[in-house]
Amino acid sequence: MMKRPKIKSIPYDDFKDNETFEKLVEELNAGGANVIVRKLDDLIDWGRSNSLWPLTFATSCCGIEFMAVCAARYDIARFGFEVTRNSPRQADVILVSGTITTKMAPVLKRLYDQMADPKYVVAIGGCSISGGPFTKSYHVVKGVDQVIPVDVYVPGCPPRPESFLYGMMQLQRKVKVENFFGTTNRKEKDPISRAEQREKDEIILSEEEKA
Amino acid sequence: METPENNKVNAPAGAAPAAGARPAAVRPAAPAAPAQPAKNLCEPKTVEPAALRKEMERLRRDEQMDFLECLTGMDWGEEGGLGVIYHLESTATGKRVALKTATTDREHPYLPTVSDLWDIANIYEREVYDFYGIIFTGHPDMRRIFMREDWVGFPFRKDSNPEKDNPLRMTNEPLTDLAPCYTLEADGTVRRSETPIFGEDDYVVNLGPQHPSTHGVLHFRIKLEGETIKKVDPILGYIHRGVEKLNESLTYPQTLALTDRLDYLGAMQNRHALCMCIEQAMGVEVSERVQYIRTIMDELQRIDSHILFFSCLCQDLGATTAFLYGFRDREKILDIFEETCGGRLILNYNTIGGVMADIHPNFVKRVKEFIPYMRHNIQEYFDVFINNVIFRNRAEGVGVLSKEQVISFGCTGGTGRASGWHNDVRKRMPYAMYGKVDFKEITRTEGDSFARCMIRMDEILESLNIIEQLIDNIPEGPFQEKMKPIIKVPEGTYYSAVEGSRGEFGVLLESRGDKFPYRLHYRSTGLPLVAVMDTACSGNMIADLITIGGTVDYVVPDIDR
Numbered sequence: 001m002m003k004r005p006k007i008k009s010i011p012y013d014d015f016k017d018n019e020t021f022e023k024l025v026e027e028l029n030a031g032g033a034n035v036i037v038r039k040l041d042d043l044i045d046w047g048r049s050n051s052l053w054p055l056t057f058a059t060s061c062c063g064i065e066f067m068a069v070c071a072a073r074y075d076i077a078r079f080g081f082e083v084t085r086n087s088p089r090q091a092d093v094i095l096v097s098g099t100i101t102t103k104m105a106p107v108l109k110r111l112y113d114q115m116a117d118p119k120y121v122v123a124i125g126g127c128s129i130s131g132g133p134f135t136k137s138y139h140v141v142k143g144v145d146q147v148i149p150v151d152v153y154v155p156g157c158p159p160r161p162e163s164f165l166y167g168m169m170q171l172q173r174k175v176k177v178e179n180f181f182g183t184t185n186r187k188e189k190d191p192i193s194r195a196e197q198r199e200k201d202e203i204i205l206s207e208e209e210k211a
Numbered sequence: 212m213e214t215p216e217n218n219k220v221n222a223p224a225g226a227a228p229a230a231g232a233r234p235a236a237v238r239p240a241a242p243a244a245p246a247q248p249a250k251n252l253c254e255p256k257t258v259e260p261a262a263l264r265k266e267m268e269r270l271r272r273d274e275q276m277d278f279l280e281c282l283t284g285m286d287w288g289e290e291g292g293l294g295v296i297y298h299l300e301s302t303a304t305g306k307r308v309a310l311k312t313a314t315t316d317r318e319h320p321y322l323p324t325v326s327d328l329w330d331i332a333n334i335y336e337r338e339v340y341d342f343y344g345i346i347f348t349g350h351p352d353m354r355r356i357f358m359r360e361d362w363v364g365f366p367f368r369k370d371s372n373p374e375k376d377n378p379l380r381m382t383n384e385p386l387t388d389l390a391p392c393y394t395l396e397a398d399g400t401v402r403r404s405e406t407p408i409f410g411e412d413d414y415v416v417n418l419g420p421q422h423p424s425t426h427g428v429l430h431f432r433i434k435l436e437g438e439t440i441k442k443v444d445p446i447l448g449y450i451h452r453g454v455e456k457l458n459e460s461l462t463y464p465q466t467l468a469l470t471d472r473l474d475y476l477g478a479m480q481n482r483h484a485l486c487m488c489i490e491q492a493m494g495v496e497v498s499e500r501v502q503y504i505r506t507i508m509d510e511l512q513r514i515d516s517h518i519l520f521f522s523c524l525c526q527d528l529g530a531t532t533a534f535l536y537g538f539r540d541r542e543k544i545l546d547i548f549e550e551t552c553g554g555r556l557i558l559n560y561n562t563i564g565g566v567m568a569d570i571h572p573n574f575v576k577r578v579k580e581f582i583p584y585m586r587h588n589i590q591e592y593f594d595v596f597i598n599n600v601i602f603r604n605r606a607e608g609v610g611v612l613s614k615e616q617v618i619s620f621g622c623t624g625g626t627g628r629a630s631g632w633h634n635d636v637r638k639r640m641p642y643a644m645y646g647k648v649d650f651k652e653i654t655r656t657e658g659d660s661f662a663r664c665m666i667r668m669d670e671i672l673e674s675l676n677i678i679e680q681l682i683d684n685i686p687e688g689p690f691q692e693k694m695k696p697i698i699k700v701p702e703g704t705y706y707s708a709v710e711g712s713r714g715e716f717g718v719l720l721e722s723r724g725d726k727f728p729y730r731l732h733y734r735s736t737g738l739p740l741v742a743v744m745d746t747a748c749s750g751n752m753i754a755d756l757i758t759i760g761g762t763v764d765y766v767v768p769d770i771d772r
Contacts, residue, residue, distance in 0.1 A: 056423045057421060058427070059427065059428050059449070059450050059767075059768075060427065060450055060472070060475065060767075060768040061472060061475040061556055061557060061768070063427070064475060064476070064519070064556055065555070065556055067519075067522075067523075067538070068538060068541075068542070068545075068555075071534070071535055071538030071539070071542075072535045072538060072539055073538070073539070073542050086422075086423045088421075098450070098768075099450060099452055099768075101448070101449060101450060101451055101452060102359075102377070102379050102380065103357075103358070103359050103384065103448050103449050103451065104420065104428060104449045104450065105379060105381060106380070106381050106382065106383055106384060107384075107420050107421060107428075107449070109381060110383075111421055133468060133469060133472065134452040134453075134454075134457065134469075136457060136460070137452050137453040137454075137456070137457055138366055138373035138374045138377065138453055138456065139358075139366070139373075139451050139452060139453045140452050140453075141379060146379070147379075147381070157557060158555075158556055158557060160555065
């Protein structure tokens with residue numbers, strides 16, 4: 001079982017936060033893994049982590065920085081992320097770059113639902129993490145994790161291209177330890193369906209109480 | 212939000228001399244309080260709603276006030292009522308006038324429309340309706356424009372609590388096909404009628420909100436006949452953050468932070484406009500060094516924006532190589548910005564009374580290296596893309612706008628200048644160092660997509676000329692005036708404008724002498740550009756919409772604010 005996935009661009013110990021990551025690996029592999037299946041998984045993970053196709057989704061400033069990351073100086077193609085897709089059906093990862101307003105939230109949710117599994121979400125910039133400078137606004141969602149589950153957060157306003165790449169490499173590490181056969185991977189539960197579930201539970205509970 | 216001062220009757224005209232006499236000087240050594248009212252004080256003439264139509268028609272027809280510069284919704288509280296401030300300008304004589312009107316009926320506020328006199332008033336009045344609930348009688352299409360149609364209340368009213376009434380709705384957005392129209396009958400009652408936007412058999416295609424070529428999150432409903440566009444109906448607000456409302460609870464230095472995030476490709480100019488507005492209102496004179504630095508920074512930002520314009524246009528039309536060429540040069544400007552400001556995109560550089568920090572020791576050297584570099588590299592843009600026959604065929608004669616149209620729609624900036632309208636704020640109302648440098652206002656007459664693209668290319672060269680004249684002569688002096696810790700702007704209504712990267716960026720500030728602005732409205736550079744899309748695209752092919760949208764050059768967060 002892979003505990004310390006190798007990322008070509010940056011040594012394992014150079015990542016800032018390895019504890020959270022190791023905890024995640026432990027959780028994922030709590031039940032142990034079959035050697036053959038795990039080897040197959042490693043092969044798939046290697047392929048997937050090096051060809052994450054992002055959806056071209058940008059609402060504001062961070063989108064311009066994303067363009068800069070795609071251009072020659074920062075060259076996102078070194079990591080295999082350069083195939084930006086215009087359709088969510090072809091994308092693996094949605095980079096939420098920019099403020100998400102309450103009018104945009106259902107659209108974002110729909111885009112996310114349209115993506116095929118396995119899918120990942122990276123919240124880029126202060127606005128998509130918590131609402132950023134607009135957190136007091138009446139029309140801004142205070143964190144995109146209220147709408148869709150988030151895998152990696154990249155802080156900044158807007159984040160520098162280097163932090164973009166760092167965040168994307170974190171995502172690569174996450175993909176590298178996933179098990180595609182047998183077990184479930186997604187630890188970040190969908191916030192909306194969770195709320196819906198809670199509502200349903202409450203209805204059942206209240207009905208039981210009445211009975 | 213409701214402070215005792217809100218109940219005061221708003222009378223900027225009467226308050227003006229008092230405002231001037233206030234101690235606006237901020238430190239003992241600063242120049243004494245100005246004897247005259249502030250340079251940018253505007254005293255809107257009050258017109259009763261009943262007389263408004265007549266007055267507006269007179270101004271439009273007899274005084275040739277053909278440019279509706281700005282239309283601002285206002286909430287002057289219980290006594291002042293809900294109203295509108297109009298800024299008009301005559302392109303022939305250059306005369307400017309400001310008017311205001313208000314109604315005290317908060318339940319059913321009705322004002323007459325001016326949308327038949329100026330095309331742009333159509334979209335501005337929809338904005339005011341959306342934010343304040345003022346219904347313009349006679350307006351053909353009184354739909355909401357930024358908020359969802361099921362939004363409850365009007366968020367900009369001083370007594371509203373938008374967040375309480377509007378939880379996050381995850382249902383799909385309802386979209387009506389009926390445009391309501393309110394007409395004032397002879398007996399004083401108002402009749403509501405509805406006209407369909409699209410017919411039963413119309414073929415309507417949606418573009419956006421998530422589309423790579425809309426430059427942000429923008430939604431167009433396009434009526435097609437075969438491949439020909441018949442009508443474009445823009446739906447905005449997907450990135451509406453309520454910046455103007457947020458400003459009302461922020462102190463003046465805090466409001467600065469949000470300007471950079473409106474049009475992030477005009478971060479310097481936006482912030483320059485707000486700083487200038489506050490400084491002029493307070494009677495603060497910034498040093499000549501600051502003026503030089505601001506001018507150079509504004510021009511660098513303009514080059515940055517125009518390079519990005521070129522890159523995105525190429526990308527939208529499928530020329531990825533040209534996109535990379537553009538970004539190669541843009542990074543050079545970002546390097547210069549980064550050394551001095553610390554940021555690449557959101558710069559946070561201007562501040563009230565000066566700039567945040569002095570220029571970096573390398574600044575002058577870097578800029579002087581950049582000028583010949585850019586002059587050389589811009590030739591490559593022509594070689595690789597603009598002189599290409601594919602682009603020529605897709606741009607020449609496509610999306611033609613006449614001079615009358617751009618003026619009526621208030622399309623300032625390169626879009627207006629491509630149709631032969633001399634609208635450059637740097638020439639019309641010189642600010643900072645623009646009155647003293649020698650530069651041409653680039654205009655063309657064709658008004659097509661190609662002209663709009665070429666305007667921007669020529670402006671890059673002209674901006675380099677401006678920088679070249681200034682860069683060697685930056686005078687010594689303080690980079691910041693000493694300001695009081697709490698900044699208060701004297702009572703009154705102020706309007707300042709700068710030439711942003713894509714047109715006139717105006718700031719309308721109404722102050723009641725507090726440390727918070729009473730109302731801070733930004734004249735968006737992009738809103739007229741989206742409004743004109745219907746006119747520009749009608750009769751063209753659906754594929755040309757991308758070229759037209761690209762060359763008109765709007766940035767969506769600036770439209771939605």
